Amino acid sequence: MAAPSELHWFKSSYSGGSGTECVECAYTGDDTLIRDSKVTGGPVVRLRLDTWRGFTHAIAHDALR
Numbered sequence: 620m621a622a623p624s625e626l627h628w629f630k631s632s633y634s635g636g637s638g639t640e641c642v643e644c645a646y647t648g649d650d651t652l653i654r655d656s657k658v659t660g661g662p663v664v665r666l667r668l669d670t671w672r673g674f675t676h677a678i679a680h681d682a683l684r
Contacts, residue, residue, distance in 0.1 A: 630656060644671075 626645035641656035651671035653664040666674070 626652065628654070628656075628659075 626647065628643040628645045630641050630643050639657075643654050643656045643659070645652045646668065649668050651666045651668055653666065655661055
């Protein structure tokens, strides 16, 4: 895996404008990395890309209630 600073990190288009509640994601082949945008050197959560897609699909379709 590339070092976290070498990855293309991006924020959700739904992130608030205040910058206090954002997560960032980066894709690495078969994985999605997730981190707190305010603590870029902190912990990173790694999910398989298919797991991440299932999660975001469930959110988009309100299936997590």
